Amino acid sequence: MIAGTLLPSSVLNELRARYAEPQRHYHTLSHIEHLLALLDEYRAMPRDRRLVGLAIWFHDAIYEPKRTDNEARSAELARGVLSSLCEPAATIEAVERMVLATAGHRWTDGQADTAFFLDLDLAILGAEQPAYDRYVEQVRAEYSFVPGWLFRFKRGHLLRQWLARPALYFTELLRERFEAAARANIARELQAL
Numbered sequence: 001m002i003a004g005t006l007l008p009s010s011v012l013n014e015l016r017a018r019y020a021e022p023q024r025h026y027h028t029l030s031h032i033e034h035l036l037a038l039l040d041e042y043r044a045m046p047r048d049r050r051l052v053g054l055a056i057w058f059h060d061a062i063y064e065p066k067r068t069d070n071e072a073r074s075a076e077l078a079r080g081v082l083s084s085l086c087e088p089a090a091t092i093e094a095v096e097r098m099v100l101a102t103a104g105h106r107w108t109d110g111q112a113d114t115a116f117f118l119d120l121d122l123a124i125l126g127a128e129q130p131a132y133d134r135y136v137e138q139v140r141a142e143y144s145f146v147p148g149w150l151f152r153f154k155r156g157h158l159l160r161q162w163l164a165r166p167a168l169y170f171t172e173l174l175r176e177r178f179e180a181a182a183r184a185n186i187a188r189e190l191q192a193l
Contacts, residue, residue, distance in 0.1 A: 023063070058078035071099060115171050
């Protein structure tokens with residue numbers, strides 16, 4: 001797998017420590033490993049697997065559920081770390097753009113690798129029911145400080161936004177694999193709210 005070849009061990013260790021922080025229940029190293037496994041499974045899809053892999057590692061590097069700027073702060077961290085490693089400016093900018101795209105999961109840069117990365121990040125929505133239900137429980141645990149009525153209101157709003165999209169997934173291959181199950185999972189979760 002590509003995971004161990006992306007970054008020096010000192011950086012990977014720092015990122016692993018971040019993904020082990022106590023406020024995390026879904027946005028953990030398991031999430032990163034799942035995305036890296038999907039990247040490996042679909043190795044022929046991205047134009048630049050390394051860029052997608054770097055975006056995977058950095059996209060949730062900063063995750064504090066009480067804040068609304070996690071994506072921007074994660075992109076800033078990626079820029080700083082990759083700059084310190086003397087990565088080319090184009091690499092840094094692409095990773096930063098991909099990380100920022102996870103705020104709202106909107107594909108606006110026209111880059112196929114960004115679309116693919118965003119689809120990987122939302123693959124959990126199209127998971128089998130037990131895995132999806134576990135994801136829902138983990139997200140709720142991350143927001144345990146939010147009163148139940150408010151969580152249901154905000155989560156319901158997000159789920160309805162997703163269902164209103166013409167398609168949840170931007171790439172044809174991942175749309176074929178996950179779209180129907182994702183819509184069924186989201187509809188089922190909405191009913192349970």
